[in-house]
Amino acid sequence: MKIITIRHPYDPAQIPDEDIVLVLGFFDGVHKGHQKVIQKGKQIAEEQGLKLAVMTFNQHPSIVFQKIDPDTMKYLTNLSQKEGIMESLGVDYLYEIEFTSAFSSLKPQEFVDQYIVDLHAKFAVTGFDYTYGPKDIADVAHLPEYAKNRFTVVTVAKETDEGEKISSTRIRHLLDEGDMEEANRLLGYSYEIEGTVVHGDARGRTLGFPTANIQYTTTCRLPKEGVYVSELKVGDRWYPAMGSIGHNDTFGKGRELTVEVYILDFHQDIYGEQVRVRWLHLLRDQVAFNGAEALIDQLHADEEATRNYFNEKKQVQEKK
Incomplete structure (x- = not known):
């Protein structure tokens, strides 16, 4: 797996010159719900004969948007752990985007043009609740509009367990309760x-x-x-x-x-x-x-x- 660190604005020479399937998300914990999205991307990549790429961020977006002290953020997985799990899932390229104020100011169309189209994505795979800007204009429902037929949008439905969404928030609550069996079951490790x-x-x-x-x-x-x-x-x-x-x-x-x-x-x-x-x-x-x-x-x-x-x-x- 090749790790590509990107700071906005990036040098186009950093981007591998080949078509890819791009999976988008923050993926804290890379739990079973996240794994389902990545595995969908892997399936499409194998069917289409393309490389699988995943995009994540070096820090949580709320640090920039809500001006939170970075040292107070608590992650289920740090970048090193996330990299190891991504590699085990068969990811070919891992894009680690530095979530800076400049990057956060991108309009939805700019993000799609520069971080999906210009990364040579022929398929963009996301979870059902993925956003790339304000929720009312930058959710998965609007993504085909910004895509302009340049790539195929694939949205993976919510992954539930016992009728409840598998989420990083749910796993954090389990850790707070010390319920490691349940937390580990939802993580998949x-x-x-x-x-x-x-x-x-x-x-x-x-x-x-x-x-x-x-x-x-x-x-x-x-x-x-x-x-x-x-x-x-x-x-x-x-x-x-x-x-x-x-x-x-x-x-x-x-x-x-x-x-x-x-x-x-x-x-x-x-x-x-x-x-x-x-x-x-x-x-x-x-x-x-x-x-x-x-x-x-x-x-x-x-x-x-x-x-x-x-x-x-x-x-x-x-x-x-």
């Missing part, structure tokens, strides 16, 4: 975050549960505070783990929110490593315990529950 292992206060080691303290970006959306069955990726390998998101209230109020991961049967030094954490199942909410002893007892119970989770998962896989 296990939710994960990226970060760097940094030095913490080393309290876990004194409790008999040494943890990797994960430094994450401010724009990363974390599940609700709690203790989770998790997996941590170091290098090319995923390890079963127990993850904690919380403030360590047992040791005092007003502490910083941290992400700490205890890796089962793991004894390597991984400080400074870039890692990924998958969130699989909420074991319990965070609790302020009456001292270290009570916390240690609970951590042993959490570890046992975590081991049971992975053992049951292994047994299910072996029966298949």
